[in-house]
Amino acid sequence: MSWRKDQGRSERGYHHGNLKEALLQAALDLISKKGPAGFTFADAARMAGVSPAAPYRHFRDRDELIASIAQRGFEQFEQQLTQAWDDGRPDTVTAFERVGKAYLAFARQEPAFYSAMFESGLPPDANPALMAAGERAFAIIRAAAERLAALAPPGTPRPPAMMMALHIWSMSHGVASLFGRGDAARRKLPMSAEDLLEAEVLIYLRGLGFPTDRRPGATPPPLNDKPTGDKAGEKAGPWGKAK
Amino acid sequence: MSWRKDQGRSERGYHHGNLKEALLQAALDLISKKGPAGFTFADAARMAGVSPAAPYRHFRDRDELIASIAQRGFEQFEQQLTQAWDDGRPDTVTAFERVGKAYLAFARQEPAFYSAMFESGLPPDANPALMAAGERAFAIIRAAAERLAALAPPGTPRPPAMMMALHIWSMSHGVASLFGRGDAARRKLPMSAEDLLEAEVLIYLRGLGFPTDRRPGATPPPLNDKPTGDKAGEKAGPWGKAK
DNA sequence: CAGCTCATGTGAACGGCTTTTACATGAGGT
DNA sequence: ACCTCATGTAAAAGCCGTTCACATGAGCTG
Secondary structure (H helix, E strand, O other): OOOOOOOOOOOOOOOOOOOOHHHHHHHHHHHHHHHHOOEEEEEEEEOOOOOOOHHHHHOOOOOHHHHHHHHHHHHHHHHHHHHHHHHOOOOOOHHHHHHHHHHHHHHHHHHHHHHHHHHHOOOOOHOOHHHHHHHHHHHHHHHHEEEEHHHHOOOOOOOOOOHHHHHHHHHHHHHHHHHHOOOOOOOOOOOHHHHHHHHHHHHHHHHEEEEEEEOOOOOOOOOOOOOOOOOOOOOOOOOOOOO | OOOOOOOOOOOOOOOOOOOOHHHHHHHHHHHHHHHHHHHHHHHHHHHOOOOHHHHHOOOOOOHHHHHHHHHOOOOHOOOOOOOOHHHHHHHHHHHHHHHHHHHEEEEEEEOOHHHHHHOOOOOOOOHHHHHHHHHHHHHHHHHHHHHHHHHHOOOOOOOOOHHHHHHHHHHHHHHHHHHOOOOOOOOOOOHHHHHHHHHHHHHHHHHHOOOOOOOOOOOOOOOOOOOOOOOOOOOOOOOOOOO
């Protein structure tokens, strides 16, 4: 019984009672500390106070545990994105930018989930449920892009919503994985990852012809402006005072 | 001697003669097949035809081998980017887009290097040489952005080159890691990763005020156009016929 | 060429991990 | 009270990373 951690609150009998949940929780802790590679099945078992073989009653193998975590991550991710999108309130562009921020916030606040979702190296085709969860999360971005595309200024060609969604996703994921987590490759940045992503998305939207003026005192964007935002009052651009 | 692979061409004596190189090569093979997590030190030793302890004469531990590969990857990466950039010939915008393509091509053609560079989960601060190599590669993108920023159309605020470089990097990395490798999470895309990235960069540049017209018969972009490319002849936008 | 030295490779061993198998426990239904 | 089956344990096999004492022989020195 050397594996028995005495730290466990409640004395438990032969059966744990809630092992599956305990293992998922323990795995989350471990992954956030040591990355998905450093995480070991045995460690999770130890942390849950059971023998190294016990987890096999709940997960076929180590990969299935990680896949479960990734799936759960996508579900929480979907929730966060849904909440950020808030069905496009108060206006489409504002809500859209909020989605970008939520993406980054999730990567930062849930690095374990994020790692399991995007950096675990699992074959995505092997797990239909996992893939479906991922697609549901992406569907939020896709729906937001759809609404945004519908507002494309008249006179300009309407951008395909799917393409916009993929672009936004790649920007968010790129910023998140390169600069998003404290542990990850932190380079000296002239601005925060959040500001970086916000500027990127704004410039991109402007490239599509959306007006992106957002001064504090400004009236809400009419969304049917002239194709570009090049008019008086815009002198700083979407970036701040980056050196 | 059960580990001795008879497949080795030349019969060798007690000493391998070129073990370090052989290990790096073997590791590349293995990583491209099974990802950086699936790669094992012992496997590399087996493949090189030496005992499992031999690699320790050349690498402090497994992580150092992976770091060596990552470093080498950044060096090759820098070469490819430099070549693609070609000092901005024949014109800055064309060369800039070529850099984006080269980024993606590297991720696709050298998945093992790419994994080691960006997905190995190594602490970047622990290895100065590795970090330096990474920064040299990024410097190419940065230099290209610098040249591009200098050509910003007059009348618009000049975008900070560092920010542009970070944006381009994050787009490229985002597309590459989400859609770039055959093995990686391949979702059904309406267009290739290459086209996706190209459109993304073009839209972004247009958002900065650069003219991005690139029809086959068109004259080389004058680069001092009116702020936006919204003029006759532009009716399809940077995307193709995406559904 | 003889001899020395040290980089490089070997064998064996330790501890840890993953996974399997036979067995133990006890919660919940009959 | 009894049975059954999900859940947990113990033990073992096989792999890996890593270390250490020892073997080999390439290359220098004289």
